[in-house]
Amino acid sequence: MMVPFxxxxxxxxxxxxxxxxxxxxxxxxxxxxxxxxxxNFLFSLGIHPAxxxxxxxxxxxxxxxxxxxxxxxxxxxxxxxxxxxxxxxxELFLQQAFLAEELQKPLIIHCVRAWDIxxxxxxxxxxxxRRWLIHSFRGSLTLAEDLLRHNFTLSLAPQMVxxxxxxxxxxxxxxxxLETDDTKEELALLYSTASTLCHISMEGLKERNxxxxxxxxxxxxxxxxx
Ligand SMILES: [Zn+2]
Numbered sequence: 001m002m003v004p005f006x007x008x009x010x011x012x013x014x015x016x017x018x019x020x021x022x023x024x025x026x027x028x029x030x031x032x033x034x035x036x037x038x039x040n041f042l043f044s045l046g047i048h049p050a051x052x053x054x055x056x057x058x059x060x061x062x063x064x065x066x067x068x069x070x071x072x073x074x075x076x077x078x079x080x081x082x083x084x085x086x087x088x089x090x091e092l093f094l095q096q097a098f099l100a101e102e103l104q105k106p107l108i109i110h111c112v113r114a115w116d117i118x119x120x121x122x123x124x125x126x127x128x129x130r131r132w133l134i135h136s137f138r139g140s141l142t143l144a145e146d147l148l149r150h151n152f153t154l155s156l157a158p159q160m161v162x163x164x165x166x167x168x169x170x171x172x173x174x175x176x177x178l179e180t181d182d183t184k185e186e187l188a189l190l191y192s193t194a195s196t197l198c199h200i201s202m203e204g205l206k207e208r209n210x211x212x213x214x215x216x217x218x219x220x221x222x223x224x225x226x
Contacts, residue, residue, distance in 0.1 A: 003206045004040065005187050006213045008155040008177040009075065009108055009135040014040050020187055021210070023217065025075055025108070026067070042071035042217060044108050046096055049079040049089045057095040064103075071217050073100040074108025075135060078121075081112045089114075094121055097132075106131035106216060115143065119150070127151045131216055136181050141170040148174060153216050158185040161193050172198040175212055 007014070007022040014020040022041040027048065045063050047055045064070060076096040078089050100107045109132055111118050122130065133153045137144065138160040147154060155177035161168055162185065178190050195205045214220060 003203070003210050005191055005206060006177065006209045007180050007187050008133070008209075008213060009044075009179040009181055011182045012180065021213070021221075023071060023108070023213075027063075027075070042219065043067075043069075044072035044074045045070045046072075046074040046076040046108065047092060048075055049077050049084060049093070049110060050082055052084045052088050052092050055092075057092065057099070060096065060099070070105070071219070072106045072108050072133075073097075073103070074106075074133075075110045076107070077110035077112075078114035078117050079110060079112040080114045086114075086117070090117055090121065094124070097121060097125065101125060101129070106133060108133050108135050110135060122150065133177070133216065135179060137176075138164065138167070140167070144171060144174065144176075153177065153212070155179045156194070157181065158183045158190055161190045161197075165193075165197055168194060168197045172200075175208065177209055177212060177216075 002019055004019050004021040007020055009025060010022050011025050013024060014022050020040060024041050024043045026043045027045050045060065045067060047060055073096050076093055078093055080086070097107055109118070111134060122132070127150065130151055131153070133155055134147060135155045136157040137154045138157040144154060156168065156171070156179070158180055161178065178187070178194060180187055180190070191205055192202055195202045
């Protein structure tokens with residue numbers, strides 16, 4: 001099997017014929033590509049913190065029931081840069097985290113300047129059982145190390161890979177995933193930039209990320225989802 005370029009979190013479908021495997025956030029999607037011929041994606045559903053006021057956990061329950069082959073809950077999270085009440089954000093995030101725990105699904109997290117609150121929330125869950133992904137990570141090495149120590153999985157923001165080479169270089173010794181999120185960045189280019197900065201071959205990086213991705217989502221291309 002050809003090892004694909006993994007796109008850990010995106011809002012776009014992979015183009016036809018591309019050697020890409022994605023986890024697509026379909027939370028605000030109106031059309032649901034439940035399956036394509038190439039079967040080259042998983043999808044997640046959740047309530048983004050920016051939609052805290054407009055949505056409730058009940059809406060998510062309905063959505064999940066309708067599209068039951070979802071692979072993860074998210075993106076959800078806490079964002080101090082938006083004018084949304086922090087207590088409400090936290091409550092909605094925790095509801096989604098408990099739901100993920102109950103359904104044994106991983107969580108895709110959007111966290112902006114709210115690490116203290118995220119850690120506080122994380123304490124309510126057993127460390128070993130948590131499969132929590134910090135998507136669009138662009139923090140310092142110290143923060144990355146601390147998150148990894150607390151059993152978080154990191155996916156680097158495309159903006160970090162493109163514009164913050166010094167930060168990416170420092171990630172060299174640690175596992176990290178890559179993503180396009182809502183940008184139009186070319187995934188292969190992000191891989192080649194990260195591979196150069198971290199002195200790892202392109203194939204090596206692809207293999208490492210495919211393994212990390214499958215492990216995180218408990219996904220096997222041969223067997224389908226477990
Ligand atoms: Zn996103």
